[in-house]
Amino acid sequence: MTKTADPPPLLEVRDVHKTFTTxxxxxxxxxxxxxxxxxxxxxxxxGESGSxxxxxxxxxxxxxxxxxxxxxxxxxxxxxWLARSARGYRGAVQAVFQDPVQAMDSRxxxxxxxxxxxxxxxxxxxxxxxxxxxxxxxxxxxxxxxADRYPQQISGGQAQRAGIARALALEPALLVCDEAVxxxxxxxxxxxxxxxxEIQDRLGTAMLFISHALPVxxxxxxxxxxxxxxxxxxxxxxxxxxxxxxHPYTRLLISSSPHPAPDRKPGRAATAPREQxxxxxxxxxxxxxxxxxxxxxEDPVLRQVGTAHTTACWRAEDLxxxxxx
Numbered sequence: 001m002t003k004t005a006d007p008p009p010l011l012e013v014r015d016v017h018k019t020f021t022t023x024x025x026x027x028x029x030x031x032x033x034x035x036x037x038x039x040x041x042x043x044x045x046x047g048e049s050g051s052x053x054x055x056x057x058x059x060x061x062x063x064x065x066x067x068x069x070x071x072x073x074x075x076x077x078x079x080x081w082l083a084r085s086a087r088g089y090r091g092a093v094q095a096v097f098q099d100p101v102q103a104m105d106s107r108x109x110x111x112x113x114x115x116x117x118x119x120x121x122x123x124x125x126x127x128x129x130x131x132x133x134x135x136x137x138x139x140x141x142x143x144x145x146x147a148d149r150y151p152q153q154i155s156g157g158q159a160q161r162a163g164i165a166r167a168l169a170l171e172p173a174l175l176v177c178d179e180a181v182x183x184x185x186x187x188x189x190x191x192x193x194x195x196x197x198e199i200q201d202r203l204g205t206a207m208l209f210i211s212h213a214l215p216v217x218x219x220x221x222x223x224x225x226x227x228x229x230x231x232x233x234x235x236x237x238x239x240x241x242x243x244x245x246x247h248p249y250t251r252l253l254i255s256s257s258p259h260p261a262p263d264r265k266p267g268r269a270a271t272a273p274r275e276q277x278x279x280x281x282x283x284x285x286x287x288x289x290x291x292x293x294x295x296x297x298e299d300p301v302l303r304q305v306g307t308a309h310t311t312a313c314w315r316a317e318d319l320x321x322x323x324x325x
Contacts, residue, residue, distance in 0.1 A: 009036035016069030044221030100159035111147030157188035236309030
């Protein structure tokens with residue numbers, strides 16, 4: 001039987017760098033970040049606060065511009081999209097944000113917010129737009145009657161469902177979900193995650209799901225990209241990374257996650273302040289129990305450690321026989 005080739009990436013981020021300057025201070029937010037999302041795939045981007053995850057999202061959405069590197073959608077450079085067909089790109093790549101209430105105009109109804117993309121992109125107006133809004137609200141398991149309410153009059157979970165409905169209005173190929181469940185109660189988080197899985201199954205929508213919570217990413221994503229201090233330290237199929245992580249920082253994230261064993265104490269996973277980061281070598285080296293002189297002197301590069309599984313760690317072989325969980 002002939003093996004079917006994997007589809008080409010829908011989105012590619014290639015060796016992207018980004019530095020923010022405030023007065024005399026420069027912060028290197030991204031240092032050579034690369035990742036890809038294939039059609040219909042959910043990719044989880046995980047790392048603690050300050051790792052650069054939201055900067056990646058803003059670059060993909062065209063809200064910021066990289067200093068170096070390349071972002072491509074359907075094998076076409078993002079600057080070309082924005083210059084020649086910004087409306088087409090905005091329709092194809094939509095966002096779901098962390099705070100659903102803040103993402104909508106508090107002076108406008110839920111129905112107006114969901115219909116806004118339809119009107120801006122000249123897809124529907126008037127009665128046709130209202131009918132489409134009702135269908136979109138039903139698709140995310142909301143009563144169409146909520147269209148007449150305002151964001152502050154509904155719950156956080158309902159507001160996030162409305163935000164997802166709005167993101168789906170133009171039938172995008174890719175959703176960029178930036179901490180889309182972190183502001184919600186745990187029970188509501190599970191409902192939203194299951195809704196996203198339903199959307200992927202029903203519509204074939206690809207997603208880049210950004211979160212600081214590894215268990216959330218593990219539940220949702222087909223593959224995972226782990227970031228630390230502006231760099232990708234590990235990536236691969238989600239279960240391969242979670243069960244046999246080959247970077248000490250990924251191990252720390254896993255040990256920091258809730259675990260049913262009462263005798264297991266969680267670790268602490270928080271990105272160190274930027275001013276404490278080493279200029280050369282592995283950025284995680286000052287906190288790594290496995291660090292040796294090479295780790296402090298040479299920047300590690302991503303290298304293959306399994307099928308589609310890569311890590312940027314000089315000591316990866318020492319973790320090869322150790323199972324995560």
